[in-house]
Amino acid sequence: MSRWRREQPVLAGFREEWADALTRAGVPAGSVGIEIEPAAEPGPDVAWNWWLSFSLGEFAVDAIVAEGLGELAFEDESGRFEDVVAPGEVAGYLLERVSHRENL
16 A cells, blocks of 8 residues: 555544644634645655645644654744644644734
8 A cells, every 4th residue: 555545544534633623722613724735646756745734714834744644844933844743732733833923
């Protein structure tokens, strides 16, 4: 089985968990968006990693996920992908980023 076929359902499950956690924390469900790319399986000779785009209302941030799905590297405020977050901590991380942004 290809990496995409193994990992895509896991990421889809994470997406549901993250969206549920964010709405439980008070983020309106209609304002939560999580997109996963590539949406279709890449060719066998293509080097790739997962690209996730998160939006909470007007706040948006991207993350890269390498093979294994153990960590997400989020784009920090300087444009570097250096904020490393475990999948179980993503909702809290996003809430902290939104809170920090609103307090600026």
